[in-house]
Amino acid sequence: MTSPARQFSMRYADGVTAVVLGLAAVAMLGNLPDVDGIAQALDVRTPAFFPLLAGILLLTLSALLGLRSVLRRRGAGIAITNPWRLVACSLALGLATVGIFTVGLLPTAFLLVIALASVFDYRSYRLTFLVALACPLAVYLLFEVLLQVPLPRGTWG
Amino acid sequence: MIEHILGGFLTLADPVVILVAFAGLVAGVVVGALPGLTATMAVAVLAPFTFFMETLIGIPFLLAAYKGAIYAGSIPAVLLNTPGTAAAAATAIDGNVMARQGRAKLALQISLVASVIADLLATFVLILVAAPLASIAIKFGASEFALLYLIALTMIAVVSGEDPLKGLIAAAIGVSVALVGLDPMSGAQRYTLGSVNLLGGISLIPLLIGLFAISELLISVEESVQRKAEKDAITGDDGGPGLTPRRLKSLMPTILRSTGIGTVLGALPGLGAEISCWISYGWAKRFSREPEKFSKGSEEGVAAAEAGNNAVCPSALIPMMVFGIPGDTITAVLLGAFMAQGLLPGPLMFSRDPETIYALFAFLIVSNLMLFGFGLFAIRYLRRIVLIPDGLLYPVVAVLCFAGAYAVNNSSFDILIMMVGGVAGYLMRKTGMAIPPLVIGMLLAPGLEQSLRQTFLLSNGDPSIFVTRPISLLLTIAFAILVAGLVISNTRRVLNNNNRPNQQGVSQ
Numbered sequence: 001m002t003s004p005a006r007q008f009s010m011r012y013a014d015g016v017t018a019v020v021l022g023l024a025a026v027a028m029l030g031n032l033p034d035v036d037g038i039a040q041a042l043d044v045r046t047p048a049f050f051p052l053l054a055g056i057l058l059l060t061l062s063a064l065l066g067l068r069s070v071l072r073r074r075g076a077g078i079a080i081t082n083p084w085r086l087v088a089c090s091l092a093l094g095l096a097t098v099g100i101f102t103v104g105l106l107p108t109a110f111l112l113v114i115a116l117a118s119v120f121d122y123r124s125y126r127l128t129f130l131v132a133l134a135c136p137l138a139v140y141l142l143f144e145v146l147l148q149v150p151l152p153r154g155t156w157g
Numbered sequence: 158m159i160e161h162i163l164g165g166f167l168t169l170a171d172p173v174v175i176l177v178a179f180a181g182l183v184a185g186v187v188v189g190a191l192p193g194l195t196a197t198m199a200v201a202v203l204a205p206f207t208f209f210m211e212t213l214i215g216i217p218f219l220l221a222a223y224k225g226a227i228y229a230g231s232i233p234a235v236l237l238n239t240p241g242t243a244a245a246a247a248t249a250i251d252g253n254v255m256a257r258q259g260r261a262k263l264a265l266q267i268s269l270v271a272s273v274i275a276d277l278l279a280t281f282v283l284i285l286v287a288a289p290l291a292s293i294a295i296k297f298g299a300s301e302f303a304l305l306y307l308i309a310l311t312m313i314a315v316v317s318g319e320d321p322l323k324g325l326i327a328a329a330i331g332v333s334v335a336l337v338g339l340d341p342m343s344g345a346q347r348y349t350l351g352s353v354n355l356l357g358g359i360s361l362i363p364l365l366i367g368l369f370a371i372s373e374l375l376i377s378v379e380e381s382v383q384r385k386a387e388k389d390a391i392t393g394d395d396g397g398p399g400l401t402p403r404r405l406k407s408l409m410p411t412i413l414r415s416t417g418i419g420t421v422l423g424a425l426p427g428l429g430a431e432i433s434c435w436i437s438y439g440w441a442k443r444f445s446r447e448p449e450k451f452s453k454g455s456e457e458g459v460a461a462a463e464a465g466n467n468a469v470c471p472s473a474l475i476p477m478m479v480f481g482i483p484g485d486t487i488t489a490v491l492l493g494a495f496m497a498q499g500l501l502p503g504p505l506m507f508s509r510d511p512e513t514i515y516a517l518f519a520f521l522i523v524s525n526l527m528l529f530g531f532g533l534f535a536i537r538y539l540r541r542i543v544l545i546p547d548g549l550l551y552p553v554v555a556v557l558c559f560a561g562a563y564a565v566n567n568s569s570f571d572i573l574i575m576m577v578g579g580v581a582g583y584l585m586r587k588t589g590m591a592i593p594p595l596v597i598g599m600l601l602a603p604g605l606e607q608s609l610r611q612t613f614l615l616s617n618g619d620p621s622i623f624v625t626r627p628i629s630l631l632l633t634i635a636f637a638i639l640v641a642g643l644v645i646s647n648t649r650r651v652l653n654n655n656n657r658p659n660q661q662g663v664s665q
Contacts, residue, residue, distance in 0.1 A: 013588050021326065028333060033340065033347045044613040047340030047347055050606040054336060058329040065322060078587050081379045089378040090580075093371065096559065097576055101569055105560060112559075113552040119378060122548020135553050139560045147209045149564045152572075 013078050018066030025059035088119045104154035109136040158288065161511055165519030168512065174214050175527075178520065181218035182527055185225025190233060190539055191550060196226035196244065197486045198373055201365040202554070204494045205561035212498040212513060217520045219494050223487055224276060224524050227430060227470055228532065231268040231463055232539050235261060244430030244466040247438040251451065251458030258454050262536065266400040267408065267456055268463045269532040273525050275416040275464035279471040280521040282420050283478075287507070287514075290479045294504035299611035300622050302480075304632035306605040309482045311639050312425070314594040316432070321643055323590040331598025332605070334359055341607060354570040361493045361599070363562040363571035367578020368585075368592050369486070370558045374551050375583040404456070411441045411457045412464040419468025423484065424475045430466035430485075437465025471521055478502050478514070481604060486593040489600050497565075 032048035032055075035041045041048035080086065092115040099108035113132035122128060143149045169175070181203065188199035203222050207215030230245030235252035248268060255264035297305070310332075314324035337348045338358030349355040415437035422433040441461030442451045451458050473484040474491075481503035483489035495502050500510065507514055562575040585592055616622035623633045 017326075017588055017590075021330070024333075028336075028348070031348070034343070034345045044610045044618070045342065047343050047345040049610060050602075051333075051336050051347060053609075054329065054332045054602075058326070058333055061322065061326045061329055065326060068322065080587070085378045086375060089375060093374075093555065093576065093579070096555070097572055100559060100563070100572060105563065109556040109559070112555055116552035116555055117548045120546075120548035120551060122546055127549065131549050131553065135556050139556060142206075143560055143564055147206065147564070149209060150567065151560060152563055152569055 012069075014065055014069035014072070018062045018069060022059060022062035022066065025055050025062055029055040029059065085119060089116065092116055092119060100152050100154060102154045103156050105151045106136040106140060108154075109139060158284070161515035162284065162519055164512065165515035165517070166523075168213060168516040169217070169519055169523060174217055174520075175523075177210065177214050178217040178221040178524065179527060179531070181221035182225040182524065182531060185222030185227075186229040186531070186535070186539065188222075189226030189229030191545060194550070194554065195369065195373065196223065196230065197490060198369045199223075199226040200487050200490045201362065201369050202557055202561055204362050204365070204490055204497075205565045207494050208497055208565060212500065213516055215498060216491075216494065216500075216517060217524070219491060220517070220520060221524050221527065223491065224467075224470055224528055225531075227467055228269065228272045228463075228528060229539070230466075231272070231459075232265065235264045235268065235459075244434055244469070245462070246431070247434040247462035247465070248459055250438070250462075251453070251455045252462075254452070254454035255456070255459065260454070263400060263456070264459050265536045265539075266533075267459045269529065269536070270400060270405060271408070271412050271415075271460040271463040272467040273529045273532075274412050275419060275468040276470055276528075277522065277525045278413075278416045279420045279423070279468040280518070280525065283471040283475055283521070284518045286424075287475055287478055287518075290475065291504040291507040294479050295508070297504070297628065298626065299608040299615060300626060300629045301632060303605060303608035303612050304623065304629060304636055305480060305482065306601050306608065308632060308636050308639060309476070309480075310594070310598055310601055310605070311636070311643070313485075313597050314591075315639070315643055320589055320591075322647055323588070324594045325643075327585065327590050327592065328594035328598035331595035331600075332602040334364075334595070335599045335602035341603065342610065354568070359599075360566060360568070360571050360574055362490075362497070362565045363575040364578040364599075365490055365493065365596060366558050366562050367575040367580075368582035368596065370554060371575060371579025372582025372586055372592075374555055374558075375579065376586060377547060377551055408456060408460045411445070411460050414440060414444065415461045415464035416468040419465040420472040423469030423472030425484065430469040430473075433469050434462045434466040437461045474521075478506065479504060483597055483600060486596055489593070489596045492600055 028051060029038075032038070032041050032051055035046050035048040038052065040046060041052040043049065092112060095115075096108050096112045099111065110132045113135050114128060117128040117131075140151065143151050184203060185196070185199050188194045188202075189196055200219055200223050203219060207219055209215075210218065227244055231248045231252060234245040234249035235256050238249050238253035252264045252268065255261065310328050311325070314328040315321040316324075335358070337355055339345065339349075339356060340347055346356065418437045418440060419430070419433040422436065423430070438451075438458060438461050441457050442448050445451065445455070445457050447455070447457070469485075473488045476482045476484050477488045477492055479502075481492070481501070483492045492502060500506060500513065558575065559572060562571050563569065565571055582592055585595070612622055613620075622629065624630050
């Protein structure tokens, strides 16, 4: 499941990061809690005082990052080697999250071990199956029996 | 103090405490010995288990895991030339050459003994220094604490990773994430988006599991082909002579020097074992009678790197316990575990809860003996751990992450937090943004907010309070120097246009 690496420009990545964080900071400042305006937020007794400082700090630093990415002329890129493996792994983790909410943790754990082992290109199927069986069992014994913590059973459980 | 320590030993004289701590040590050693699984990840993934234990069982469990993981990072460094943790990077230079020369067993023994001696000595420093420092820190007012938090946060942001600006951004994100929940003064909701799940804020441990473990999984899935090749290259023959008392005596000056370096650096926020191992290694080479042997299988090189990184473990607890300021990510996770146990690290903890503090100090001594005993016995078997294939290892880690994240609060929402943390951690590592400042920003934000608001309430909004009190003035000057240095170095960096972006993300 290997595929050629994808290379992204660092300058571009920094610019995108700066824009995303800048927008987040603006959203933070635009939604200061329980105040009617920035002037009121300067009062230390209001819950908006610290968010105001944090928002201004984040906005300033994002602007600096954006400015630097514009000024930067060269630099190596971000390489994503094996993007399909990454997508497959993310998908397995995402489906596992859904699985935990629906069928519960233990069956999901069994499937997740098998799915991730194949994403990692592990070819000993018998060992994978044994680990896939042993892992949920160990988690059950550790959490439910030893620590007495109920594990998620999901809506179908 | 001696009475307190003896009392601590008595408190620990419970087979359950020792047994559970031993389990933590073994878990830490196993995780630390696996290339790719970091010490921070070990502590983050194991932290949820402690929430169901008593304080003096849970915290020793985590401390033992911490020590075990830092020590065990040297095992793959020696055997595979692949450090198990970033702190063992310098060990790999001479350790792996020794293994290739047929002296793997000796290298592992030197690593173990140097680690234990350094850790033990640094623990004594912690015990001697912490209480007097706490008695000074208790006199600090809100303004001093606000400045202390700002200095710590800025230092950590600047020295973590390769890019100070991105470090500061990560810290600002951490502070912003910590705003979610209820305002500590008025109880008003802040950025909860109307969700009941966010009223208590973002759960720290699930987020940490995501940031460190899930992001590591995503990074590893890309790199596993490369690592598979490295694992095939295992080498080393333990048939050579072991560590004799005479040999140990000749290494003692190096071990003691590196212990001193590690202890000092560990106590400073942001300068963790990853930096200490290199500085110790460099100094050992400089003062060695045989500097030409370095990087060619020098025993001093292994001893220096290992003593340097292990001495950091106890001394990193100094700022955490005395000021409530974690010096690195592992102590940040430990701080989270302390808080979950109802312990609030800081100067007051020494007067409120001395029994617990001294029991933990006593445990730090005991854990070294445990590590020494376990390490000596297990060296030959630990070699096999490094051969566990990624294809089996990471799926098991993923399952533990899901179970652990859920178990913290029995909340499915925490699994979502973990997943968001995982994606965020992956993106941060890919864009060269260090994760430690985010975590530490998140942890320090409540204290920083409280002290800032108290300061301005006391001074009626007058900022001159930061320069009118002597300690505040000193701290303000230190902060100003730090910020000025940061601005100058960053401006020079842009002007020179010589950025070297991190392709593989920042090693945690």
